[in-house]
Amino acid sequence: MPRSKVTVIGAGNVGATTAQRIAEAGLADVVLIDIVEGLPQGKGLDLAEAAPVVGHDARVVGTNDYADTAGSDIIVVTSGLARQPGMSRDDLLTKNAGIVRSVVEQAAAVSRDAIIVVVTNPLDAMCHVALEASGFPRERVIGMAGVLDSARFRTFIAQELAVSVEDTHAFVLGGHGDTMVPLSRYSTVAGVPITELLDAERVRALEERTANGGAEIVNFLKTGSAYYAPAASVVEMVEAILKDKKKILPCAAYLDGQYGTKGLYVGVPVKLGRAGVEQVIEITLTREEQAAFDKSAAAVRELVDKLKL
Numbered sequence: 001m002p003r004s005k006v007t008v009i010g011a012g013n014v015g016a017t018t019a020q021r022i023a024e025a026g027l028a029d030v031v032l033i034d035i036v037e038g039l040p041q042g043k044g045l046d047l048a049e050a051a052p053v054v055g056h057d058a059r060v061v062g063t064n065d066y067a068d069t070a071g072s073d074i075i076v077v078t079s080g081l082a083r084q085p086g087m088s089r090d091d092l093l094t095k096n097a098g099i100v101r102s103v104v105e106q107a108a109a110v111s112r113d114a115i116i117v118v119v120t121n122p123l124d125a126m127c128h129v130a131l132e133a134s135g136f137p138r139e140r141v142i143g144m145a146g147v148l149d150s151a152r153f154r155t156f157i158a159q160e161l162a163v164s165v166e167d168t169h170a171f172v173l174g175g176h177g178d179t180m181v182p183l184s185r186y187s188t189v190a191g192v193p194i195t196e197l198l199d200a201e202r203v204r205a206l207e208e209r210t211a212n213g214g215a216e217i218v219n220f221l222k223t224g225s226a227y228y229a230p231a232a233s234v235v236e237m238v239e240a241i242l243k244d245k246k247k248i249l250p251c252a253a254y255l256d257g258q259y260g261t262k263g264l265y266v267g268v269p270v271k272l273g274r275a276g277v278e279q280v281i282e283i284t285l286t287r288e289e290q291a292a293f294d295k296s297a298a299a300v301r302e303l304v305d306k307l308k309l
């Protein structure tokens with residue numbers, strides 16, 4: 001069986017860390033591509049030279065030429081500008097839309113059967129750009145945000161209750177932004193909802209910290225945004241697709257009426273397998289949760305409308 005091939009566009013913090021994780025997990029050969037000459041070649045070679053020590057056989061190459069990405073199974077899009085302190089994800093809208101459009105057009109042209117995983121912010125809006133630029137069916141264009149947001153929520157739940165992160169499960173819905181909707185009654189420790197383990201005020205504090213999780217790190221770093229947990233989250237999606245795991249993960253998916261939303265990318269639980277988004281999982285929301293979801297979807301819609309797609 002030929003080895004899988006994953007192209008990672010953008011050899012910056014998220015892209016290079018994603019490439020490292022994919023290679024070290026032995027999931028696929030990796031092509032790292034960037035607009036800056038030498039950057040992907042240098043990082044690609046450095047990663048390849050780690051292979052004998054780490055003990056994996058994945059080939060990692062860096063390039064500036066999309067011809068080298070041909071025949072990819074997955075294209076991960078991380079190219080673009082990251083947030084600076086005081087900058088919202090939405091400030092990135094126009095600049096990153098231009099970048100995402102250009103890289104997706106070039107990559108999709110030589111990998112017509114690939115699945116695209118979008119990471120560049122503002123995430124949900126960039127999924128629309130990638131969908132249009134690729135011409136791919138909607139189930140093969142997916143955004144990464146919910147896996148990261150729920151990982152953050154799980155981290156805070158585990159810290160709060162002094163339990164293993166492995167015993168936690170967290171549920172987040174909505175756009176990747178300040179309006180995201182952490183669903184506490186579906187967020188559990190060993191199957192028990194956190195709403196039964198913590199008082200309402202603590203639950204609200206954890207939800208708020210989750211919604212501001214990206215900004216918390218930007219404020220520390222000052223010159224960039226998070227990348228270890230984002231890269232790990234991308235790789236969970238890549239693994240679910242390549243191994244056809246049918247894993248239920250929160251991802252940005254194109255909604256066609258589900259959750260009362262039509263024609264929009266929003267974060268929802270999906271079944272992820274070799275075909276991409278194989279099912280959007282619908283759960284019943286309370287009136288309050290539905291209102292929060294609608295508000296979040298409206299914020300995404302506003303950005304997409306600005307792009308005039």
Ligand SMILES: NC(=O)c1ccc[n+]([C@@H]2O[C@H](COP(=O)([O-])OP(=O)(O)OC[C@H]3O[C@@H](n4cnc5c(N)ncnc54)[C@H](O)[C@@H]3O)[C@@H](O)[C@H]2O)c1
Nearest residue numbers: 010011012013014034035079080081082119120121144230
């Ligand atoms: N979805 C999420 O949850 C999530 C999490 C973290 C970061 N992000 C987003 O991911 C993106 C990347 O973050 P980062 O920390 O890796 O940034 P970074 O600045 O470290 O890397 C971005 C890379 O993109 C490259 N690039 C720019 N224009 C390009 C083009 N036209 N073609 C190819 N490469 C190009 C740059 O040269 C740079 O190497 C940002 O938009 C950030 O906001 C999203």
